[in-house]
Amino acid sequence: MSMKRVLAVLSGAALLALLVLGVTGCGSSTTPPNGGTSQSFTSTSTNAHTHGVTILRTEVENAPAAGITKTTTSNSVHTHSFAMTQAELQTVNGGTGVTVTSGNSPTGGDHTHNFTITKWF
Numbered sequence: 030m031s032m033k034r035v036l037a038v039l040s041g042a043a044l045l046a047l048l049v050l051g052v053t054g055c056g057s058s059t060t061p062p063n064g065g066t067s068q069s070f071t072s073t074s075t076n077a078h079t080h081g082v083t084i085l086r087t088e089v090e091n092a093p094a095a096g097i098t099k100t101t102t103s104n105s106v107h108t109h110s111f112a113m114t115q116a117e118l119q120t121v122n123g124g125t126g127v128t129v130t131s132g133n134s135p136t137g138g139d140h141t142h143n144f145t146i147t148k149w150f
Contacts, residue, residue: 068149072131072142078104080131080142082111086150092118107136111144121148 069083080101088097096114110132117127126147133141 064150070144070146072101072144075140075142076105076137078137080104080109082144084113084146089118089122089148089150092122101131101142105137107134109134109142113146117146121146124148 065086067083067085069081072080072082080103082099082101084097084099092115094115096112096118099111101109101111111129112132113127113129117129120127126145129144129146131142131144133139
């Protein structure tokens with residue numbers, strides 16, 4: 030067998046081995062990617078910007094009777110209020126996502142943002 034043929038066979042075998050390792054290394058997992066103590070959610074884009082809000086796992090698992098109230102991340106020189114009721118938090122804990130609309134901001138024109146909150150743990 031010529032040297033070119035040997036190199037071609039070895040190259041093909043190496044490529045096949047990499048493909049097999051790559052495919053078997055990409056299996057699905059039954060655990061969520063972030064089972065951590067908090068999760069950040071990004072809003073819909075309104076007036077060409079988004080905001081974020083972070084929710085604690087304990088706030089979902091043990092939803093306070095008064096719900097939760099937070100302030101979104103700042104973007105375009107303003108923030109929004111964000112609130113979830115106890116019932117909304119319990120719905121998320123049960124595995125069903127909820128859409129929450131932020132409070133209004135007059136900065137850059139009156140507007141709100143929607144957040145889709147889902148269980149991450």
